Amino acid sequence: MVGEHVDSLATVLDLVRSQTARTRPEIGRLSGLGRTVVTQRVNELTECGLLEEGSLGPSSGGRAPRELRFRARAGVILAAELGATSIGVGVTDLAGTVLAEHSEATDIARGPDAVLERVEEIADDLLDRVRAEAGDAELAVWGAGVGLPGPVEFATGRPSAPPIMPGWDGYPVRDRLAHRYDTPVWVDNEVNTMALGELRAGSARGQRDLLYVKIGTGIGAGLVSGGTLHRGSQGCAGDIGHAAVADDTDVVCRCGNTGCLEAYAGGAALARDGLAAAREGRSQFLADVLASTGTVTAADLSRAAQSGDRVAVELLTRAGRLIGNLLATLVSFYNPALVIIGGGVANAGDLLLAAVRETVYRRSLPLATRELRITRSTLSDRAGLVGAAFMAIDELFTPERLARWVGGGSPAGSPGLVEVPLRAPLL
Template sequence: MRTADPLHLQLLRLLRDNGPVSRAELADQLQIPRPRLLSELERLVATGFVTEAGMAASRGGRRSTLVELNPNLRFAAVDLGASSVDVEITNGRLEPVAAYTEAADIRQGPKVILHRINELLAKARVEGVHDRLDAIGIGVPGPVSYRDGVPVSPPIMPGWDRFPVRELLTREHGCPAVVDNDVNIMAIGERHGGVAHSVDDFLFVKLGTGVGCGIYLSGEVYRGIDGCAGDIGHIQVDPQGPMCTCGNVGCLEALFSGAALGKEAAVAARAGTSPALAERLTQRSELTARDVAECAMEGDVTCIRLIRDGGRRLGGVLAGLVSFANPSMIVIGGGLAHLGHILLAEIRSVVYRRSLPLATGNLPVVLSELGARAGVTGAAVLASNVAFEQAS
């Protein structure tokens, strides 16, 4: 396999992140001789990834020409959750030019779900959003072999084990594709354009149907040898707890996740301990974490307790991770982030109380800045990276 040119990658990522830049400024930023830079840029222009963008402001003497990523570059970013799919088409600067969101049941299996994703990408082409895609990035809600581009024994994704997701997307669209765990792409998105933009060592905790943790160390995602690093939802927090989807008992995910909170809300409603939840249950067949959040905001004591109990359990797991990895930030995202400051306060309380002062003295625990867009943002970053690697 051909090794990507590190200088080409640097150039393309600089243009992606900074927009049009003069040749003189690029030479200064990369600290390379201008003749070499001009030679490298010529090669990238020949690939179609870089174009000229007019004249730069004068710095005294002859004006330099601006260069930029080809404005016709198109990347597809897919964030596949347990019950929804978000698709964005972006330009080379990772600015969205089209977006599609719809419900999707991951349990329908890879053929049904990927067929629908292909239909959405084809719809974008028919609508004139792109003539062709330059790369695709996709996140899925389960462990992934990043090297092979396949999910591996994902607990909530029946039928997906070892399914060739990357190979299918590459063949279908004639462009490189990359597959990662959904929480990893959220961490990458938050690092690229969110609250962790300037942070090299942080944890991104996704709270949704499941619970996962993206781990950033020294400016890179840490995936582990087999791609399952950060699967904190299956850390045991109660040996006497309920059965988890993974087959073990008392996992964090079985006690605090979107599904677990919905079950606890239904129990509270039927037991009469929460009149607000009981009233909602008479109007629909099931309750969700959003019901708990809304009732808590209205002052329902039982709902506040449910959120605090979950925050305490999650905080205990995170306290252990803080002692182990000593991150400089913890970011909370995913669908359950709407539980808001009741949840955040409980997590902070436990983490700060149970971790050593040296590890928490400068440790912000914050909500995701990108929110629902963290996943597609990270998928677009991965797509652009794999496209740049092939271009160089």
């Protein structure tokens, strides 16, 4: 297909997919395309199974136009979010609606073969369930998206020296899954997929400039600028967990450096400091937890703080202020309209979030915080899974890739689509 043809085809499809336009006249008004071109493109998309006719729409004086619908159930997307201590796998339709999902505890340090084998087992079970419910044993996987808890070279889909993922450095995650499911696969840092999930289906819908900050075992940020996810030149933009926040050389981060934010305010750091407080007798609440369970977690620390434990309150407040200090710099530098806080530690209570908010509003430029909202994630644990699906969906429907598969009606069986170069960033 020539450029103008596929651009207009993608425009028509995007307007209907996003439900921005429901009828041919609406498509014409919003796209600027002529009536004949709109009719031709709608016919093409209907013939290849991407659009279908719906009921009659409202009349503006003449014959009522027929509404158009995107066939979101024409295929499915596999999505997986791998965290430091858990994995989530899901199957969505082509509009990002989750059809089936499963999550369970695991340890990313088990290595890529063991972890990905389990991801594949879960995905196969979910696919069988979705196909059975749809009554279509041949329902095709159109693409897959995966989020990993470490730096990922987006162009190759390979982790790059991930601090908490021993054995994963350079592992061909994308190639493995593409071969298994014979479909195009995209792999990114899990915080980027979380940001994308909030942008497409969460509290950031309609926003163009935002920061998503995950506070879990580690700390990371996803940056959306002008409505586009910003990955940086190699894919590691937003890795704020390893920004230096202290000169203390006694606390060594898992990345090997000292003074990292994650080493003082991440979930693993809070658990470490809570365990020390329990062993030293500075917190009776945590000492009781240690005696009954043999360990102390960040969730235990949050429960202790909610019960009024002074040491736990101090630890969570300090963590919130350290995170807030760094975010204040980013807010003044980048001037987002929205900061979303997610992750297991962030969801454990209000104390840490309150400390983050207070510090950001106090330390940032007044103009930068005039209309700034700092809020908790609405998608919570599902943000990364939903975002991984939307990552694949967005990539599949770019004009350059659409041109390669629309004639056949489906991108299934074309894993090489990930190599197709794009003319411009995704919008």
